[in-house]
Amino acid sequence: MKFIPELESGILIKRYKRFLADIMLANGEQITIHCPNTGSMKNCLFPGETVWFSTSDNPKRKYAHTWELMQTDQQHLIGINTGRANALAEDAIKRQVISELLGYEHLKREVKYGSENSRIDILLTSPNRADCYIEVKSCTLLEQHIGYFPDAVTTRGQKHLRELMHMVTLGHRAVLLFVVQHSGITTVQPARHIDPQYADLLQQAMEHGVEVLAYKTALSPQASSITDSCNVVV
Structure with missing residues (x-):
């Protein structure tokens, strides 16, 4: 299953309100992305590590970006999007x-x-x-x-x-x-x-x-x- 376009990356700041996460882009911009995971995400949250997100062109979405992957402090990758x-x-x-x-x-x-x-x-x-x-x-x-x-x-x-x-x-x-x-x-x-x-x-x-x-x-x-x-x- 290919990601088209390829995912973009940022650094995780925090996840909050269950379905939201703040990340920092390489240019220093901070954005809020949608977190499509209803679970506790126990041992899946690593502030300061890299996350990858997809981008939707749907103008009706409040948050255009969706959290897809998380990198752990041991360099493992986790699929965050349970959907x-x-x-x-x-x-x-x-x-x-x-x-x-x-x-x-x-x-x-x-x-x-x-x-x-x-x-x-x-x-x-x-x-x-x-x-x-x-x-x-x-x-x-x-x-x-x-x-x-x-x-x-x-x-x-x-x-x-x-x-x-x-x-x-x-x-x-x-x-x-x-x-x-x-x-x-x-x-x-x-x-x-x-x-x-x-x-x-x-x-x-x-x-x-x-x-x-x-x-x-x-x-x-x-x-x-x-x-x-x-x-x-x-």
Whole structure:
């Protein structure tokens, strides 16, 4: 997935009001950019380090710039824009990078499903084959060389696990796909120390037949794309 035009850079000053961040450009100008991340961004904020942002030509937007990448003090890159995860997953499926999801003829996004008024991120279908419901999660929290999800208590994430288990009960295939948007993460596991209920539900979901996958993303200011799988430890 190429960034067109390429991302521009600045230095992070601070994130505030959840959806805003102030950065300093190379010419000394300070600007405010949109932060498209609803999570806590735990261990993803490094004031004084480089950020990369995209620019929209939509005149109706209050903030034309969107925060895309963060560089850590250890020179790792993090994908800040969690909204990119679904597009990255779709691109990887179409490029046949995710071996577990090969062989489906049709792909749809944001399809209503389940019993709790949900929308599935990706639905794969083929004649004479069980439908495959895929919930995509962006994993960016790195602690002691391990990637954790979630970075804050997530009742929405808990609901999605229940919905996936329900799909298995109905005879469908259900997949939880972690898109790892942190170059330092090689293993993913549930953040029991942050959301123990989510960790318990994930264990229950796997025992119920929900498949759990994790794939790393190659990140750069020019392009981002899912590359290869990484370990999931539950």
